[in-house]
Amino acid sequence: MHFDLADLRIFVHVAEAKSLTAGALRAHLSTAAVSARVKSLEAQLESRLFYRSSQGVELTPAGKRLLQHAHLILRQVERVKSEFSGYASDAAGHLRIFANTTAVIEFMPEVLADFLAARPGITVDLQERMTSDIVRGVLDGTADMGILGIMVGVEVPSRLKTLPFSRDRLVLATPLDHPLASRREITYEDALDYPHVTLHEGSTLFHYLERKALELGKPLPVRIQVFGFESACRMIEAGVGVGILPESCALRYRDHMRLSVRHLSDAWAYRERSILIRDDHILPGFGQELLDIITQYQSARPLSPEPRTPVQS
Template sequence: MHFDLADLRIFVHVAEARSLTAGASRAHLSTAAVSGRIKTLEQQLDSRLFYRSAQGVELTPAGERLLRHARLILRQVERVKSDFSAYADGASGHLRIFANTTAVIEFMPEVLAEFLATRPGVTVDLQERMTSDIIRGVLDGTADMGILGIMVGMEVPPRLRSLPFSRDRLVLATPWEHPLATREAVTFEDALDFPHVGLHEGSTLFHFLQVKALELGLPLPVRIQVFGFESACRMIEAGVGVGIIPESCALRYQASMKLQVRHLGDAWAYRERTLLIRDEGVLPGCAQELLDTILSGEMGPLGAPPASLS
């Protein structure tokens, strides 16, 4: 048995008005249309719902029973709409975001702290993933959005939409007294002659640098691996090795640590910080709000290119 919600609403209008004409007016339909819908409903239920007379209509026992059910059903539908309207307008909801190391460690904590402060009904699952996993997760719907660095020549699958929101690049950080610190031009290959301070095994940046070293036919000479760019910079400052890190965090830690920072001459060192979403479908309200907030540049330095190195 199939119930049409529109038919139930029409039935309730007629029952409460005790008139087909008045019920039709409430439903913004013609009297003939309403009469036809009531007859269809009676046929589906195999029950007479109204006694008709010149004075109007009166509910039959079957009609009385249906009116109780119809009111409960329509009330529940309104509750469902009310509950989900909060999700639609971004006031509530749950987001799953797959992001690269830089996003997870460097700027998303501040972005999310500010975003969530005014949205107590929103929860977020932020997971650090490899670039390939970020793309796959957004493609198959495991993640609502992805955040990664798009390198020169990197292509995004056609079913995804990439939305750049700021620029960054990878640089070489060295101890204050280091042979590479005096050079005007430095490449990643030059840096492979020295021990490296790297991030943990599961980080996207560590994996990316391993691949680039292999492309040169050289190993990545890792001396120590740490969690986070601040720990990496402290190790570099102490003379443990050199490190490849994003320029934005290199400049920040250089202000309080004795580090030398040099641009890399490699084309892949330049990156577009990019939001990745599915090309089809609609984002949850809270996800769309976060996306709009990041793209608008309201989070301050995210929207601007990094400052030049001295």
């Protein structure tokens, strides 16, 4: 069996575009040439890779499997090129990172601003993804690393290396005059008796809280959904509802908003912030540098003590 990297790149273009024509445009080839290369690849693998229809193409099970291998092979080739083009200098390269909402909004902008300013030849593709997508992306090589908050009881596949770098917890944010604001201890079940301000349905936090509510036999009482923690805090301050937020975020906005921040007593409210990489995967030098920067940046931000009882005004 023999196929070259060009065939793999063409296959990936077609698979991601879900169209021979669009894939040909990405590959800067004619549709006929791309179709012939795909057929040749199918013949060599003795497997059908695409289902073809008038709407485009769809991967077969064999095609999905090949796409996983193709991503890994092509990304490894790019790393080799990157490392040897600037040999040991890491002057140029690319990283793809899948991260949860908290990482994308709360600390990665600051981390990447300093990191990229000092490395003009490096580019980063940071994508907000659900926890399951982060794990899958790192496993199949679509992402170089993943950043997420691993909750109590969450299993990570053995093929992945987990690098914890800080702890965070979920807290309840309420208006200052809310009935729960003066409570010393609050459970998530207590909070479910009140309307909630939540993040959008595509966020990891929303899906996690929705699942936890169902485990308690209650629906998550969503009053309004927003994009971003600042918007959520403004809605909570205005009295629209209460909200479950990462503590680091809630305390930041409490400094200039009329909010009460109370800890949840539920064990699952604690999260281990972790970086995921493949156990058999070697990051390029600049990737390892970014990993170290994230670790150092967050290790300097320990958990705070129990928030003080708010002063009513």
